[in-house]
Amino acid sequence: MKKGNRTWNAIKIPLFAILCSLVAGGVIIAVTGSNPFRAYYALLQGSGLAPKASYANYKNILTDFFSYVNYFTPMIFAALAVAVALRAGLFNIGVSGQMLAAGFTATILVGYSGLGSVLAKPLVLLVGMIAGGAAGALIGFLKFKFNINEVVSSIMLNYIFQYVVSFLINTFYVDPVSRQSAEVSAASRLTLMDTPVGGLKMDIPLGVIFAALAVVLVWFLFEKTRLGYELKAVGCSRSAARYAGIRVGKCMVLSMTISGMLAGLAGVSYYLGYVGSIQPKVLLSTGFDAIAVSLLGNNNPFGIIFSTMLISLIGKGSTYMKSTAGVDSEIASVITGIILLFSACNVYMKWKLERRRQEKLNAKDAQNGQGGV
Amino acid sequence: MDIIIIDGLSFALPLFIMAIGGIYCEKSGVTMLAVEGLQGFGAFAGALAAVAVSGIFAGNSPVPFYIAMVFAVAGGAVFALIHALLCLRFKANQVISGVVVNIMAMAMTAYLTKLLNRVIFGAASDKFVLTVSSKITIPVISRIPVLGAVFTNLYPFELVIVAVAFIAWFIMYRTRFGMHLRACGDNPHAVDAAGRNVNKVRLSAIVICGGLSGLGGICFAYSISANFSSSIYVGYGYLAIAALIFGNWRILPTLGACLLFGFARSGGYRLVQVLQMPSSFQDLVMILPYVLTLLLLVFFSRQNGAPRALGEIYDKGAR
Numbered sequence: 289m290k291k292g293n294r295t296w297n298a299i300k301i302p303l304f305a306i307l308c309s310l311v312a313g314g315v316i317i318a319v320t321g322s323n324p325f326r327a328y329y330a331l332l333q334g335s336g337l338a339p340k341a342s343y344a345n346y347k348n349i350l351t352d353f354f355s356y357v358n359y360f361t362p363m364i365f366a367a368l369a370v371a372v373a374l375r376a377g378l379f380n381i382g383v384s385g386q387m388l389a390a391g392f393t394a395t396i397l398v399g400y401s402g403l404g405s406v407l408a409k410p411l412v413l414l415v416g417m418i419a420g421g422a423a424g425a426l427i428g429f430l431k432f433k434f435n436i437n438e439v440v441s442s443i444m445l446n447y448i449f450q451y452v453v454s455f456l457i458n459t460f461y462v463d464p465v466s467r468q469s470a471e472v473s474a475a476s477r478l479t480l481m482d483t484p485v486g487g488l489k490m491d492i493p494l495g496v497i498f499a500a501l502a503v504v505l506v507w508f509l510f511e512k513t514r515l516g517y518e519l520k521a522v523g524c525s526r527s528a529a530r531y532a533g534i535r536v537g538k539c540m541v542l543s544m545t546i547s548g549m550l551a552g553l554a555g556v557s558y559y560l561g562y563v564g565s566i567q568p569k570v571l572l573s574t575g576f577d578a579i580a581v582s583l584l585g586n587n588n589p590f591g592i593i594f595s596t597m598l599i600s601l602i603g604k605g606s607t608y609m610k611s612t613a614g615v616d617s618e619i620a621s622v623i624t625g626i627i628l629l630f631s632a633c634n635v636y637m638k639w640k641l642e643r644r645r646q647e648k649l650n651a652k653d654a655q656n657g658q659g660g661v
Numbered sequence: 662m663d664i665i666i667i668d669g670l671s672f673a674l675p676l677f678i679m680a681i682g683g684i685y686c687e688k689s690g691v692t693m694l695a696v697e698g699l700q701g702f703g704a705f706a707g708a709l710a711a712v713a714v715s716g717i718f719a720g721n722s723p724v725p726f727y728i729a730m731v732f733a734v735a736g737g738a739v740f741a742l743i744h745a746l747l748c749l750r751f752k753a754n755q756v757i758s759g760v761v762v763n764i765m766a767m768a769m770t771a772y773l774t775k776l777l778n779r780v781i782f783g784a785a786s787d788k789f790v791l792t793v794s795s796k797i798t799i800p801v802i803s804r805i806p807v808l809g810a811v812f813t814n815l816y817p818f819e820l821v822i823v824a825v826a827f828i829a830w831f832i833m834y835r836t837r838f839g840m841h842l843r844a845c846g847d848n849p850h851a852v853d854a855a856g857r858n859v860n861k862v863r864l865s866a867i868v869i870c871g872g873l874s875g876l877g878g879i880c881f882a883y884s885i886s887a888n889f890s891s892s893i894y895v896g897y898g899y900l901a902i903a904a905l906i907f908g909n910w911r912i913l914p915t916l917g918a919c920l921l922f923g924f925a926r927s928g929g930y931r932l933v934q935v936l937q938m939p940s941s942f943q944d945l946v947m948i949l950p951y952v953l954t955l956l957l958l959v960f961f962s963r964q965n966g967a968p969r970a971l972g973e974i975y976d977k978g979a980r
Binding site: 320379381430434435436437439440441443444445446447448451452454455458459568569576577579580583616618619621622624625626628629632633635636639 | 694743747751752753754756757758760761764765767768769771772775776780895896899902903906941942944945947948951952954955958959962
């Protein structure tokens, strides 16, 4: 098969999933009495991809777009985290918990430290990576050493992080007015908030640069390095990898560590970027939506960029959609859910497409055979 | 002490019935991580039914609760069909499918609750308000010291759960269907050779799991939160899965695990009250069941007796 053909096949299935979900979502919106096209256009407007009717002072379509970039940066990291684990045959459903752990650690270590911006920003990234990586490594270690299903252990850790962080915030770091953790210093924030640029006030997300870097690095890891090859081999078949002399246990722990580090970056770019504080007792849905994003992007780092932009578009635009088109913002997660539902069937669809191609080839062969006689 | 037993039981039994559902599904060879979503959707269906009929009955009538139970079982069973469709028909990865069902359940119930509240009941609310189920005390036996607490201040659903659990146990270990179901998880080819349709058995196992999870969900909605909202998703479904792994995929040991979780939780709450610690310490107590799960899994996961064909897609032609 030609390379271009294969890429087309890889894109065809996610496109089909998206189309089906948008149609299904549109039907739901239409049934509840709103105009689906207006609702979807409002999603674009809310994300700064289409002009709104009116703007507040110091704002225009560009500010909306930057705010959208700021919003989807954590999602890129989170989806990469899911993808790295999935490629190695592990399911990291604990991304949200790892994000919280990393965000909280970075908040108390760097966010409240009063360090200067040059020192604080890299430190935030570093602390986030270490904290998230440690949490991921623990899950990998439990799987390797004690045969504990990573799904169960990461969910248990999700709740443990959630409650412990909530306890610590309420006891030590609470802001009595907002009932959240006290806001981190501006120097440590990865997003430059309300920066005046040419008569506009913009939130400039620095994290997105690192997100792009992470995409390339993950691609490099899987396509160009030996470790990446081993991880993929373990993901395809654990026993075959073991017979080939790959140390499966090491690979599992490593992939969960890398996954956790990426989740940690997602955490700091959310808690010390998009927002500046942590709400106690709340686990973000980012880590779970990231599963949809990663599946939709075929677990491919570059595919993830596109699927992140799409899913975040639905999430980010839903508030504006509610105010203009009068559609409940909860529909956003329903549409995400339906996308997820369709992309979970991708193996079947791939198999179906392949079989149809085979049948076509066979039919052609039969015809040629007859012509020859 | 009595309070610990009473509260512990009312938490452990719904957990137990959900875990039994999980055992049914996993014993048939289908990985089940969707208990969380199924219990939520079941609770949603039940709560909707209860709110819809509540006007007909008097305020303290138990009838809406029983109607809710029936609808919760039906709702959970219907929603489980998504898992069945993905796993059996579309041969999806069963772990991913389970997570998809959970996410779908959360999204759909949140959306539908808001929508139905607005359209049908004309209220802008994201929850269905239920009553707390009334409690009963069994007259004579409840006076036995310590053990009597088991029969004091029972929620009526606890009796229902015990009855259903017994039936489930009987079907699993004493009937032909139960044997086929267990065989599907260990050696599906043998079941096929014996003339039974593996996918049909698995389908019924998934549906049973959905029904039992829904039952557990509505019990939680009626006891702990007294309403249906997205707060129903606090991970008890996953706790049930941990309990069944800890119980080695067998019903009786799983009951032990559930009781342990229940008493750890109620004991912790009691401790906070007795020592008069500030309420933020409740958050610390909340982690007890989860930490306990992890610790127990560390010790018991090694020699676990998971069904041998668990998570494998049944392929007639494979050897």
